[in-house]
Amino acid sequence: MITITVNGQQHQVDADPNMPLLWVIRDIIGLTGTKYGCGAAQCGACTVHMNGEAIRSCVTKISRAAGQQIVTIEGLSVDNDHPLQQAWYEMNVPQCGYCQSGQLMSAAVLLRENPHPTDQDIDDAMSGNICRCGTYQRIRAAIHKAADMQREGAKI
Amino acid sequence: METNAISRRNFLRVSGLAGTALCLGFYFPANAKKEELISTTDQSGFDFNAWIRIDTNGKVTLTDHRAEMGQGSYQSVPQIIAEELEVDLKDINVIFAQGNPTKFGSQITGGSSTIRGSYKKLLKLSATAREMLITAAANQWSVPANDCYAESGHVIHKPSGKKLNYGELVTDASKLTAPAEVKLKEISKYKLIRKPLARMDTPMKTNGEVIFGLDKKLPGMLYAVVERNPRLRGKLKSFDSSATLKVLGVKQVFKVQMFVFNTTRDGVVVIADSTWAAMQGRKALRVEWDDTGFEHVNTAGIYKAHEELLKKQEGLSFKKQGEPSQILEKAGKKIDVIYQTPYQMHAAMEPLNCVAHYQKDKIEIWGPIQAPDWVQGDISTKFKLPKESVIVNMTFLGGGFGRKAFLDYTQEAVEISKQIAAPVQVVWSREDDITQGPYRAGISYRGEGSIENGEISALKFKMAGQNIDHWNTTKRDKPNDSTTEGFLKPYFDSIKNISFADVPYEMPLPNMWWRSVYASTNGFAYESFMNEMAALAGQDQLDFRRKYLKDERCQQLIDKMEAVSGWKNRKKNEGYGVAITECFETTVGQVVKVSRHADGKVKIDKVWAVMDCGWYVNPDIIKAQVEGSVVMGLGAATIHEITFKDGLVEQKNFYDYLMPRMSDIPPVEVYIMENTADAGGVGEPGLPPFAPALTDAIFDLTGKRIRKLPFNLNAV
Numbered sequence: 001m002i003t004i005t006v007n008g009q010q011h012q013v014d015a016d017p018n019m020p021l022l023w024v025i026r027d028i029i030g031l032t033g034t035k036y037g038c039g040a041a042q043c044g045a046c047t048v049h050m051n052g053e054a055i056r057s058c059v060t061k062i063s064r065a066a067g068q069q070i071v072t073i074e075g076l077s078v079d080n081d082h083p084l085q086q087a088w089y090e091m092n093v094p095q096c097g098y099c100q101s102g103q104l105m106s107a108a109v110l111l112r113e114n115p116h117p118t119d120q121d122i123d124d125a126m127s128g129n130i131c132r133c134g135t136y137q138r139i140r141a142a143i144h145k146a147a148d149m150q151r152e153g154a155k156i
Numbered sequence: 157m158e159t160n161a162i163s164r165r166n167f168l169r170v171s172g173l174a175g176t177a178l179c180l181g182f183y184f185p186a187n188a189k190k191e192e193l194i195s196t197t198d199q200s201g202f203d204f205n206a207w208i209r210i211d212t213n214g215k216v217t218l219t220d221h222r223a224e225m226g227q228g229s230y231q232s233v234p235q236i237i238a239e240e241l242e243v244d245l246k247d248i249n250v251i252f253a254q255g256n257p258t259k260f261g262s263q264i265t266g267g268s269s270t271i272r273g274s275y276k277k278l279l280k281l282s283a284t285a286r287e288m289l290i291t292a293a294a295n296q297w298s299v300p301a302n303d304c305y306a307e308s309g310h311v312i313h314k315p316s317g318k319k320l321n322y323g324e325l326v327t328d329a330s331k332l333t334a335p336a337e338v339k340l341k342e343i344s345k346y347k348l349i350r351k352p353l354a355r356m357d358t359p360m361k362t363n364g365e366v367i368f369g370l371d372k373k374l375p376g377m378l379y380a381v382v383e384r385n386p387r388l389r390g391k392l393k394s395f396d397s398s399a400t401l402k403v404l405g406v407k408q409v410f411k412v413q414m415f416v417f418n419t420t421r422d423g424v425v426v427i428a429d430s431t432w433a434a435m436q437g438r439k440a441l442r443v444e445w446d447d448t449g450f451e452h453v454n455t456a457g458i459y460k461a462h463e464e465l466l467k468k469q470e471g472l473s474f475k476k477q478g479e480p481s482q483i484l485e486k487a488g489k490k491i492d493v494i495y496q497t498p499y500q501m502h503a504a505m506e507p508l509n510c511v512a513h514y515q516k517d518k519i520e521i522w523g524p525i526q527a528p529d530w531v532q533g534d535i536s537t538k539f540k541l542p543k544e545s546v547i548v549n550m551t552f553l554g555g556g557f558g559r560k561a562f563l564d565y566t567q568e569a570v571e572i573s574k575q576i577a578a579p580v581q582v583v584w585s586r587e588d589d590i591t592q593g594p595y596r597a598g599i600s601y602r603g604e605g606s607i608e609n610g611e612i613s614a615l616k617f618k619m620a621g622q623n624i625d626h627w628n629t630t631k632r633d634k635p636n637d638s639t640t641e642g643f644l645k646p647y648f649d650s651i652k653n654i655s656f657a658d659v660p661y662e663m664p665l666p667n668m669w670w671r672s673v674y675a676s677t678n679g680f681a682y683e684s685f686m687n688e689m690a691a692l693a694g695q696d697q698l699d700f701r702r703k704y705l706k707d708e709r710c711q712q713l714i715d716k717m718e719a720v721s722g723w724k725n726r727k728k729n730e731g732y733g734v735a736i737t738e739c740f741e742t743t744v745g746q747v748v749k750v751s752r753h754a755d756g757k758v759k760i761d762k763v764w765a766v767m768d769c770g771w772y773v774n775p776d777i778i779k780a781q782v783e784g785s786v787v788m789g790l791g792a793a794t795i796h797e798i799t800f801k802d803g804l805v806e807q808k809n810f811y812d813y814l815m816p817r818m819s820d821i822p823p824v825e826v827y828i829m830e831n832t833a834d835a836g837g838v839g840e841p842g843l844p845p846f847a848p849a850l851t852d853a854i855f856d857l858t859g860k861r862i863r864k865l866p867f868n869l870n871a872v
Contacts, residue, residue: 016433030373036507037586038810039585040809088362092776094358095227097552097554100362101364122818130815134786135783
């Protein structure tokens with residue numbers, strides 16, 4: 001049994017210690033917002049937070065996540081009211097939406113660490129997340145918008 | 157649920173049954189020439205037989221009959237219906253249709269056809285429902301219907317201000333005969349259509365709630381992964397599953413066959429209680445393949461063969477006006493060049509997957525499916541069940557680009573469920589996705605053209621490459637249907653001597669449609685060639701095109717391209733390029749600007765795109781589609797390609813089939829032409845003009861013509 005905390009809730013997981021966190025979250029805990037895209041830390045669709053840092057859950061063994069604080073897209077906000085979620089809505093960012101959980105989780109760390117990101121900062125922080133629909137231009141604009149909203153006092 | 161149709165006029169049918177809900181849908185009887193309108197009523201429960209359902213409690217449910225794979229049908233179909241039905245989008249519920257061509261007509265989400273193929277019907281259907289609700293209210297109040305109007309899910313009596321909500325009117329409305337004719341709104345009166353509304357699927361796509369195929373779970377469902385022969389038509393010689401069966405969670409291992417076109421691909425399936433366990437079990441498999449009779453091709457050989465064909469054969473004529481060959485023979489000022497385009501994979505972010513539950517007298521499947529009607533027909537035939545017993549559910553799709561309109565993965569999932577007698581989710585790895593195909597075929601082109609007195613005196617194009625249609629037919633004597641796809645039709649009105657031919661090239665590599673299909677490769681060759689012809693004539697590329705694209709819409713499109721990009725104010729060799737292509741009834745022109753930066757590398761500074769798609773629904777979704785098409789076009793032109801060695805695909809995952817990243821993309825500005833012409837497609841036509849406009853810009857800056865894709869932008 002391995003104990004992990006996902007979105008503030010403790011789970012006792014009976015799984016192969018080598019099983020990646022991604023599959024534990026999806027197939028065992030049943031939170032499907034975190035996506036499988038490549039299984040090789042190439043696309044970022046599986047991005048979650050471990051103790052506040054963005055990690056690729058597809059290559060993170062469950063044994064490494066034991067006892068750590070994991071946050072998935074389902075835990076990014078209570079009411080879809082994170083500035084990034086609001087900006088994503090206002091700017092019609094998602095197309096198919098499959099990569100957007102990972103995009104948002106990467107962007108959330110960026111915005112917490114750097115409340116005034118430049119285009120270059122955004123490119124650097126987001127370059128690990130692939131979007132095949134090509135929503136990059138809107139993601140970049142929405143991160144700027146969320147940064148503005150955050151400055152204006154929206155909760156984060 | 158009952159459907160009772162009463163003949164009226166020659167095409168309209170309506171039911172007059174008492175009930176609690178009014179559903180309206182077009183009905184497509186198998187043998188009827190014209191679609192017919194029916195309404196159905198029921199006492200309770202859900203009915204997928206219609207686009208519109210209104211319950212007595214006022215709940216409005218609209219059906220999206222096409223797949224939502226990013227292109228926005230989940231927003232645009234309801235946006236059309238709500239306009240004429242007079243309901244607020246915030247008050248409605250949207251569901252996906254199940255596969256049912258009898259009820260919905262074609263459901264294939266391809267050819268950029270969702271809006272252009274449905275909008276007139278949807279407008280009429282919605283206006284009809286609205287008029288029936290108005291009549292029901294007028295009857296209740298005993299007032300003339302002309303004194304009533306509909307707004308926000310209510311019918312209002314103008315003189316008195318009395319109002320009733322739709323729910324209160326449904327029972328009465330369902331007893332009425334549908335009007336034979338209804339008046340549709342004028343474009344200037346639209347409240348929803350043509351407005352850049354926020355997409356209704358965004359909230360669920362930003363909090364993890366949305367259900368893609370891979371997120372679908374059923375009670376008792378098992379997971380499956382398949383080790384498939386890497387070669388099409390490859391057979392299984394033997395396998396050893398002893399190590400696999402020792403992996404924790406693995407339940408079963410057996411041989412499975414997947415149909416790919418008219419052939420099969422052998423595989424060994426591992427069934428387990430989690431995706432991970434199945435993947436681990438697969439790693440432990442020992443499999444021997446039988447590749448006898450397989451052609452061991454490589455990429456260099458394919459393009460060498462194309463070139464030989466283009467040099468030696470005239471091919472099958474697709475279209476010919478005048479005598480271009482004779483003129484070219486005698487012409488003094490002429491060019492004769494070859495263009496090459498690569499094989500590509502769709503690589504949608506959501507790898508293929510399908511949940512199937514085979515039962516004795518019923519098969520139900522869920523998945524990211526672009527063509528639920530095709531899947532229903534295919535499964536019905538292969539598993540010998542009537543169509544009504546094959547239930548095909550579309551989930552949201554994590555991208556499609558054509559791959560998820562193919563029928564191999566759904567059939568394979570049903571076969572596996574049948575063998576294990578349990579519901580199963582078959583999961584493709586990224587490596588499976590990239591190595592199995594089918595691919596967009598790489599095509600080579602030969603362009604020959606001559607200029608006399610500053611005018612095109614002859615133009616001759618030939619293409620050589622695999623033809624998708626050849627997978628399903630033994631007829632090889634017809635040229636590719638899409639030989640001129642991408643090329644603007646008005647050129648044929650003004651270029652007197654012109655010909656297009658297809659030189660068939662057979663190769664056992666699985667290939668099929670990919671976003672914008674043959675326009676994605678044709679567009680590069682034909683529009684690059686137009687730019688080369690303009691240069692040969694010593695003329696500005698857009699002025700040159702103006703002379704041949706006399707159609708008013710084309711002239712306006714060119715005006716717009718010039719205006720937004722500052723085309724006429726550009727300096728000589730400043731790095732501007734241009735291309736215009738047409739596919740799926742939509743024309744898109746793009747201007748690309750490049751420059752050499754301080755690090756010595758050529759970068760794309762800006763893309764201006766102008767789309768003329770006629771009648772349209774949501775301008776912001778259209779802009780997003782074009783922005784995304786440019787990114788996909790950029791990847792295909794400069795970043796990735798599928799190559800073959802010894803008959804095997806050399807790429808496996810995103811580490812060797814690289815994708816454009818945020819830092820690679822140029823700013824894209826999109827403009828939509830305003831007119832009232834019939835709707836054209838939106839999801840695909842933005843892609844083809846990008847590559848030829850980019851290479852034209854590079855020529856302007858560097859003097860170097862790029863005729864082979866992909867090319868390394870960093871090495872220009």
